[in-house]
Amino acid sequence: MQINRKQIIIPLILLANINSVMANDFFIGLKFFGLSIHPFEVYNSHIMPRKLDKGGTFVLNLGASLNGEYFIYKDIFSAKLIQGLYSDCAGKLGGFSHIGLRGKIFKHEKHSVYGGMGPTLIYRKNWYSLDGYDDTFSFFKGDPNDTWQYGFIWYGGEFEYNYAINDNFSFSVSFVPGFPDLANLSAGLRYRL
Numbered sequence: 001m002q003i004n005r006k007q008i009i010i011p012l013i014l015l016a017n018i019n020s021v022m023a024n025d026f027f028i029g030l031k032f033f034g035l036s037i038h039p040f041e042v043y044n045s046h047i048m049p050r051k052l053d054k055g056g057t058f059v060l061n062l063g064a065s066l067n068g069e070y071f072i073y074k075d076i077f078s079a080k081l082i083q084g085l086y087s088d089c090a091g092k093l094g095g096f097s098h099i100g101l102r103g104k105i106f107k108h109e110k111h112s113v114y115g116g117m118g119p120t121l122i123y124r125k126n127w128y129s130l131d132g133y134d135d136t137f138s139f140f141k142g143d144p145n146d147t148w149q150y151g152f153i154w155y156g157g158e159f160e161y162n163y164a165i166n167d168n169f170s171f172s173v174s175f176v177p178g179f180p181d182l183a184n185l186s187a188g189l190r191y192r193l
Helices: 005-021
Strands: 026-037 058-073 077-087 093-108 111-125 148-164 169-178 182-192
Touching (some): 026 169, 077 111
Antiparallel strands (some): 026 058, 077 093, 093 111, 111 148, 148 169, 169 182
16 A cells, blocks of 8 residues: 555644644643632531631631643633642541533633533541531441541532733632532632643
């Protein structure tokens, strides 16, 4: 079989021009936790040492998340991977792992808003060791003898606001709606590689 020039040149031209359609930008981000918001009745507020109000509606969580985001098509669609580690509402070690698809909701000059969803695994050190822990309405799985409790959500989501400081750096704020039980706010920076 003989390969002619057209069989080589045409694919090379197509590949060279794909980059004008496909942005293929890659961002890394670091965000600091954050504020957890429990919009409805909180059953375990008595074991939350950093609650900002008596009922535990607002709780300070200390931690961070690291993320990578690859834009599949221009600045419109991306895939995002997030790994978080933090001190949860009860002051125990917790974390989450998330992968999802994102889409642009709004962009004007230096401001942009993206939203997305995908599967999320949430885990924490077991709360059964805490005096007075009420598991009546717990989302988390795990027995009193387990080291960890965990929960899995197929549709974990995020809304992210970005303010472009320059061509490579953006200030970024994320809102994670875990309704009806929880919502979370975090803020940090993202960088275009």
